[in-house]
Amino acid sequence: MSKRFGFNELLAPGLVFVSRYDKGLMKHQKHQMIENATQIIESLSSCYYGPIIDTANQIYRFYGTNYINQSPTALAVKFLQKISLKLEDYANSSDFLSCPQDFLEMKMNMIRGYNRLGEFDKALVLVKELESLYQKLENLGMSFCVEKARLDVEKGFVFLRQNDLTTALKIFSKIIDSKFLKEITDLFYVYRSEILIRLKRFREAYSDCISALNHRESNFNSKYAKLTKIECLYNAIACNYNTKNNSESDGYIKILFKEARDFCSSFLLKNEFNQLIQRGCFNTENCDIPEALKKCRDIMEKIYGADHSFVKDYMNSNLN
Secondary structure: OOHHHHHHHHHHHHHHHHHHOHHHOOHHHHHHHHHHHHHHHHOOOOOOHHHHHHHHHHHHHHHHHHHOOOHHHHHHHHHHHHHHHHOOOHHHOHHHHHOOHHHHHHHHHHHHHHHHHOOHHHHHHHHHHHHHHHHHHHOOOOOOHHHHHHHHHHHHHHHHHOOOHHHHHHHHHHHHHHOOOHHHHHHHHHHHHHHHHHOOOHHHHHHHHHHHHOOOHHHHOOHHHHHHHHHHHHHHHHHHHHOOOHHHHHHHHHHHHHHHHHHHHHHOOHHHHHHHHHOOOOOOOOOOHHHHHHHHHHHHHHHHOOOOHHHHHHHHHHHO
16 A cells, blocks of 8 residues: 555545534534644655645635634644645645646635635735746746636735725726636625725625626525625615615615524524624614614624724724
8 A cells, every 4th residue: 555545545534524524523523633634644754745735625625615714714724834834845846847736726725714814914925925836837838817816816805804995906806807707706796895885986886786696696605605695785785875775775684684694593603693693683673774784793793803804994984
């Protein structure tokens, strides 16, 4: 048995177990799975890049997309950091040049992880590193149009959360116009609508909200995408409030708080979810727009934390 086969044989059952039976796992079991994977990887020679990188990507795809900014994602990002340090010379090796996709995806996953955790400076450092790698490979005749567009998404997100709205607007407008990622264009309209609201361009922002909501419902099927849909509904209500177009908001308010309740029931800890219920945060009876904006801010504060840029710099400003 080769070391490469032995690695996959040791690790694969744990990955399958977590992927299929996540709902039945306790938090410490999930964390133990990543710790076991780390120990196995650290015991191997660094020449076995393929399975190491593949495993890193599998773990992040599972934890990073299902838990967004909760502790399992933080653990997955730490795992990626360890792998990255172990493979710091990999980008200059012949193995990388012959098959760079998995390594590039791992770096992209690190950027996504930092963005979800609110560590935007770290994300931007890796964005520049990945841009350099793409340039290096394109000089060798390879093409990465879609991958570079995905990198632009994360780059735009960094500038948005760092309040460089002009740069963020240019990036997201470029992505929308490029059509490279048209299957998830609705998400970019949501980001751009937030930027336009913060720039007081409410009618343009509302048009972007409508464009996002008119996309196929299946585009909002992951947990992160469901959260983005809630943000889109919030943006539409904020636009109507600022343009005195209150008549269209009633329907959005009902949908928003239904979606928010469904999301929070599966995302938040039980006591956090119950606190929101006790405070009436999902109740839409006699709920006008200012009250809806405040309730949504309180919900997002539970999800993201009070210090997150989306809450602190954006939602709070809409209450003034």
